[in-house]
Amino acid sequence: MIFINNYPKLLKNYIIVLFFLFFLFLQGFSFAQEANFTIQGTKGCAPFTVTVQDESGAAPNQVSYKFGEGNVQTENTFTFIMPGIYSVTQFVSGGSSLQKTNVIRVFSRQPVDFKIIRCVGKKIKLDIQDFYYDAYKIDFGDNTFAQTGDNGSVEHTYSTEEEYTVVVRGLFDEDTENCIATERVIKPVEGLLPAVINRLEAFADGTAQIDYTLNTSLPHVLEILTSNGFEYKATIPEDSNNYLIQNASPGDTYRMSVRDQCQSDTKNSSIFYIPNSNTTVEDNHVNINWEVNRELDANEFVKYSILRNGESIFETTDSSLVYLKDEAVACQVRYCYQVEIEYSSGLKLISPERCVLAQSNLPPPAVSDVYATFTPTNQTILNWNYPNGIEADSINSLSFIRNDNIGNTTKYNLPSSTINFEDTQVNIDSSPYCYSISYVSSCKLSSEFSGFICPILLSYEGTPTNKEGILTFNWTAFGGLETSNYVLEQTDTLNKEPFAIQNISNGAGFYTIDIENQEKQTIHVRVRADLGDTTTYSNTVRIDFRSFINLPNAFTPNGDNLNDTYGIESKFIKEFEMMIFNRWGEIVFQTNDVNGRWDGRYRNGFAPSGEYTLKIVAFDQRNKKHTLTEMIKLIR
Structure with missing residues (x-):
């Protein structure tokens, strides 16, 4: 101090400051910071993020960290991507370093193993069957949560029978909910009701199918009756409606049961067995x-x-x-x-x-179910069904006889498996026909002939080429089976839908058609009868009416309202052209209307009296062409 006092006052102040700074520098070396830190969260699922809390007292820029085998960093957080066990080291500049070994444990994300038991009263029991995590958080899907340890059990009751998604997530220490969540959809059960058995059919291969209705939405158990009582046979899947029993034998007796595992209550179906x-x-x-x-x-x-x-x-x-x-x-x-x-x-x-x-030495039963009908082209078709129990492919041979009303009999042999036949050798204009069938069984035993079956035969009287008159149609009743439902059909073309249908008398009868009222030049007429499950037809009769064009030879257009216009009268004309020429070949009138008429006027005036040439070209409904040229007189 004496030395310092020998300097001037200003210099003395500088020396004091330098001594003070030097003292601080020495203090820094004497009191360097020691590494010290804590870790928030040391266990979790990958990816797992940890945060280090620095407690060294050093300035932040003097502190750095190394997480596991990673690079040194100044940030105090780090995310471990892979499962494993890791150490954390803290470094303090100018001070010490501290390593905490095996303090971080990172686990893989594994689903939780748990079991849900549903019970009546909308109650469930959830059992954790897992030891991987420290704790388990349960979300029951109705805004209700619970937590339990490994191998724990939790019960919960729902308010409705709707479906809920139960979510269970594993946790480690104070880890956030980072580990995988395992979900299961459940539907609570209100009451315990037995199953209803609807049908059981056994098969020759040793299986049997049960059809049932499950009234409780829980797995059921199929039980078989033994000398020790009912014992387990199989588990019936929930929400199923049928099940195939294996190794089933005639006489086996069963029941289905459903159990409430919370209260140990069981409901059994009625018993059922294989006859x-x-x-x-x-x-x-x-x-x-x-x-x-x-x-x-x-x-x-x-x-x-x-x-x-x-x-x-x-x-x-x-x-x-x-x-x-x-x-x-x-x-x-x-x-x-x-x-x-x-x-x-x-x-x-x-x-x-x-x-x-089967074996037999008795004649097989006769055929009783036989039908006969005409085709539109007037061929007879026979159809028949064999008696109950007789299959067509078991027939050894088949034959039928055809009779007409004048005593002629014809016998035919048919292929054994035939159940219909078209008779193309009939002539309905000469005689009606009736048929009877017999067959020989596989044991070479002949049946009796069936009763005779006679198709409806239609005929008519009258002259359709006349301009007017009546056609009278007559028909026979169907022979062999009774029926009261007869209808007469008219079509303009074969196999077309009828344009006219008329209910007619039962059985044989007659029906008339007025020629003058016909609008179609060609008609096909047949009778139809309903025979329960089938329909039979008579032969088809074709009627061709005559078309015509009538030409007046004169007319008097004098205003007396008698024969004042000229026109034609026709029937069944579908295309028409009429032209009238004067003596110089000029057309004075022309029309395509079959009902068109000339009033005797020409060029806004009256055509003079005299002869005129008439020409007509027309086609009728059968496309027959009519060409007419005539002289007509105009008289005033």
């Missing part, structure tokens, strides 16, 4: 026997039905009857039988098919 049947072949008939469940049949039984080749041939409401003798069979024909049992609940149980090959 058993047997078939045996004897001469000329087949025996069908069946076994039933008397306990089930006692209160709800409605009827038994026996199906042959898929069609019902017998029904009974007698629950004690378990036997049928089927005599409507043909030799060497394969028949398959099933027993169908119907209950008041609507349930139908159908046994598997039992098939046999």
